[in-house]
Amino acid sequence: MSQLIDVVKRQGKRPTETFTREKLHASVVAACLSVKTPAGQTEKIAEAVCDAVIDWLQIRPEVTSGDLRRIAARKLHIHHPDAAYIYEQHRIII
Amino acid sequence: MTILSSLAIVTLAALIHASFQLSISVLTLLSGHAIGAKHSTARVVKLTSSFVIGAGIMAVLLLAFIALVVQQTFGGDAPQLVWAVACGLMIGLGVAVWMFYYRREKGTALWIPRSVAHYLSDRTKATKVSAESFALGVMSVIAELLFIIAPLFLSALVIVQLPGTWQLVAIGIYGIVSILPLVSVWALISSGHKLSDIQKWRESNKSFLQFAAGSGLIILGLFTYVTKVLTDTLGGF
Numbered sequence: 106m107s108q109l110i111d112v113v114k115r116q117g118k119r120p121t122e123t124f125t126r127e128k129l130h131a132s133v134v135a136a137c138l139s140v141k142t143p144a145g146q147t148e149k150i151a152e153a154v155c156d157a158v159i160d161w162l163q164i165r166p167e168v169t170s171g172d173l174r175r176i177a178a179r180k181l182h183i184h185h186p187d188a189a190y191i192y193e194q195h196r197i198i199i
Numbered sequence: 200m201t202i203l204s205s206l207a208i209v210t211l212a213a214l215i216h217a218s219f220q221l222s223i224s225v226l227t228l229l230s231g232h233a234i235g236a237k238h239s240t241a242r243v244v245k246l247t248s249s250f251v252i253g254a255g256i257m258a259v260l261l262l263a264f265i266a267l268v269v270q271q272t273f274g275g276d277a278p279q280l281v282w283a284v285a286c287g288l289m290i291g292l293g294v295a296v297w298m299f300y301y302r303r304e305k306g307t308a309l310w311i312p313r314s315v316a317h318y319l320s321d322r323t324k325a326t327k328v329s330a331e332s333f334a335l336g337v338m339s340v341i342a343e344l345l346f347i348i349a350p351l352f353l354s355a356l357v358i359v360q361l362p363g364t365w366q367l368v369a370i371g372i373y374g375i376v377s378i379l380p381l382v383s384v385w386a387l388i389s390s391g392h393k394l395s396d397i398q399k400w401r402e403s404n405k406s407f408l409q410f411a412a413g414s415g416l417i418i419l420g421l422f423t424y425v426t427k428v429l430t431d432t433l434g435g436f
Binding site for chain 1: 224231232234316317319395399
């Protein structure tokens with residue numbers, strides 16, 4: 106990615122972070138593994154989701170962590186609905 | 200009140216305690232983080248077991264503590280007013296649970312302060328060793344105190360009336376019954392069930408769980424009021 110994208114966390118209650126592909130990748134991998142997806146398939150899905158999300162981010166200099174999670178879940182749903190469900194639920198389980 | 204009916208009240212109170220969902224939510228989240236962090240199955244089982252043990256021990260300690268306070272304050276038989284307060288607490292909390300237990304949004308988010316929910320969520324993510332997991336189990340029971348205080352208090356009132364050995368039996372029953380859902384979820388996770396299936400079941404049945412918990416509180420509150428407060432006041436029917 107050529108430009109830096111700010112991620113506003115928890116409606117500004119926590120410091121803003123710069124978007125990193127690695128963090129998104131790790132979160133998608135964690136969601137896939139938690140629903141017993143094989144490691145190889147997990148990596149492929151995470152790469153595809155990261156590419157799709159970065160594509161979506163191209164015209165957005167600033168996004169909220171909630172938006173990022175929603176879009177990532179939507180892209181993940183195409184590849185693995187169960188993992189997308191857990192990914193979406195993460196902040197609304199407790 | 201006979202020993203059998205006392206144990207029945209404690210068992211029903213423990214079932215109501217068991218129907219509250221905060222500890223189960225934290226356990227689900229903890230399992231998700233542990234599996235997602237590529238921990239071995241043995242380590243996931245160890246972490247989740249420590250959590251369940253922590254929650255169980257805290258429930259027993261809380262009950263024993265409240266029973267001790269009741270015993271020291273009122274002796275073996277609390278005044279009718281205290282029983283009436285306990286019954287009122289059960290009924291009032293039951294109505295509150297019917298109305299407010301789950302947030303009206305997707306997922307299984309509960310009506311606990313968001314700062315507490317975020318704290319538990321962050322601690323769950325940071326949990327790496329069994330001792331932290333045990334402490335998280337303890338914390339999750341304390342965070343749920345607002346909901347479980349009524350069944351704990353009523354059980355304590357019933358327990359102090361029992362002979363010494365039966366008090367231990369009643370506390371044991373409460374401890375075991377109150378962690379039954381946690382043990383069930385732990386067994387499902389340990390045997391390789393998908394977290395998504397467990398969470399989907401919880402989400403689709405949350406209204407029923409809320410109704411059952413609220414109804415249980417109201418029914419037990421009314422039952423105890425009639426059998427203990429009214430019967431003693433009127434000298435039997």
